[in-house]
Amino acid sequence: xxxxxxxxxxxxxxxxxxxxxxxxxxxxxxxxxxxxxxxxxxxxxxxxxxxxxxx
Numbered sequence: 001x002x003x004x005x006x007x008x009x010x011x012x013x014x015x016x017x018x019x020x021x022x023x024x025x026x027x028x029x030x031x032x033x034x035x036x037x038x039x040x041x042x043x044x045x046x047x048x049x050x051x052x053x054x055x
Contacts (some may be wrong), residue, residue: 001031005044009033014051026053 004011010028019025027048032044 005031005033009035017048025050026055027051 001011001013010030010032012028014026015029016024017027028051029046029048031044031046033041034045035042
């Protein structure tokens, strides 16, 4: 994941996550790097969707 973020500026894929109550669920995660004007990574933005019902 980190190699892809450094190389392409984004990564997406399926991961297992855990809710506050301890229940595990499958999610689709997309992470994008946000650069400043000098081209340095300042932030990472992540968006996820719970896909456990569709699997």
